[in-house]
Structures are given as C-alpha cells and as structure tokens.
Amino acid sequence: NLVYGDGGTGKSLLAAHIVTLVANGQSTSGDGEPSFEVEYGNCLTLDWESDADDFYHRLKGIHKGLGFNDLSSSIFHRYCARPLMDDLEEIQAMVVENGIDLVVIDSAAYAVGGDPKDESQVIPFFNALRTLKVTSLIIGHVPKDNPSQNPFGSVFWKNGARSMWRVAHQQETGEHSFGMGLFHMKTNLSEKLEPIGLRFAFDGS
Numbered sequence: 001n002l003v004y005g006d007g008g009t010g011k012s013l014l015a016a017h018i019v020t021l022v023a024n025g026q027s028t029s030g031d032g033e034p035s036f037e038v039e040y041g042n043c044l045t046l047d048w049e050s051d052a053d054d055f056y057h058r059l060k061g062i063h064k065g066l067g068f069n070d071l072s073s074s075i076f077h078r079y080c081a082r083p084l085m086d087d088l089e090e091i092q093a094m095v096v097e098n099g100i101d102l103v104v105i106d107s108a109a110y111a112v113g114g115d116p117k118d119e120s121q122v123i124p125f126f127n128a129l130r131t132l133k134v135t136s137l138i139i140g141h142v143p144k145d146n147p148s149q150n151p152f153g154s155v156f157w158k159n160g161a162r163s164m165w166r167v168a169h170q171q172e173t174g175e176h177s178f179g180m181g182l183f184h185m186k187t188n189l190s191e192k193l194e195p196i197g198l199r200f201a202f203d204g205s
Helices: 011-024 052-065 084-097 108-112 119-130 155-160
Strands: 002-005 042-047 075-079 100-106 135-141 163-170 177-187 196-201
Touching (some): 002 011, 011 052, 042 084, 075 084, 084 100, 108 135
Parallel strands (some): 002 135, 002 163
Antiparallel strands (some): 177 196
16 A cells, blocks of 8 residues: 655654554544544554654554554554665564564655665565565655656556555644545555545644
8 A cells, every 4th residue: 555645744644543543453433434444453664754752652642632542552663774675584573573464664765765766676665565465554755846646756656556545735824733635546456445534633742
C-alpha cells in the first residue's frame, strides 16, 4: 500500500492512526461513510523521518484521541539511518522475532537511499520489501513540479504498489485541526474504494 502526497499533509500522522487501529484491533465506524476496517496485528514502523520520542509522542496523542488509555504493546519502532537494502537482514530478524504483521515505511525516498525516480533504485526496494512477507504501508511524496501526480514522477512506484492512495490536506491559518482526504488512485486487488475523509484535532497536550 502506498500513501502519497505533498509534504506537510499529515501522512505520518495518518500512518500512526492506522497503526493504532491495527495494534488495537479497532475498526472505525463511519456512520454510513467510508471508514477503516482492520484486523488485529503487530506493527513495526521503520522510521527515517523522526526518532522514537517523536514517534511515541504522536502515537500517545492518537491513542488518547481514540479513547485508548495505554499505548499498545503490539507497536514497535526502529530508527533507521541506512537504506532498507543495507539494513535488510536485521529488519527481517526483527519482523520474525516480534511476529510483525504490518510494516510502515516512513518514508520511501530515504528507504530507497538513491534517486527515487530511478528504476534501478526503486525495483530493488520493492524486491527487498517483499522478502519481509508482511503487509506494508509506504509513505511517499509528490514533487511540486510533477504534472503526472505520481509519486516522485516515476511509473515504477505505481507499478510496484498494489494499492495507492493520494492524500489531500486542508487547514486554515490559526486552526488547531486539519482535514484530510484520501483518494484511491489504483488497486490490483479489488474495485477502487470511495474517498475517505478524516479530521485531526489537537488539544495542546
């Protein structure tokens, strides 16, 4: 699964939201609107964007907002500083040892380690990810000068992903909340799904 959009649209927050739902086995009710239906599983975030303190601070806020008193013990985090290919054996071991069901890649460009528009970098990344044999959620970006609206302007991201969601973000200056729209751009497994709307609110704690 590939979730992509402009920088600053809340993609990492969305990933934390999904991880929280999966790690607690909690689907969301949309009152007739599109929502998330999940199965319980152990989750591992491979994090090139932030450290453990930032990651768990974000998670605690999501847990609190969803009504969970304690942080789920089914959530694991790995601080990453090398491309996925260069760290693959240790990550494979972590996946097996902790019975991981969902791996989050945050984010794709750093995980590739080279030019994310270069097929010689993108294809090995997907091949490495497949060796983990778990469900994956990849966070990607869209360059501002990319008229195709594909991640990084490369067709290989579109070809490699089984499902793609584009993220749109709306927030007014001074607001303590923002809206997010998720638009299903590609699927190899089923019909395209209806757009999903979310709103994240912050209480300052």
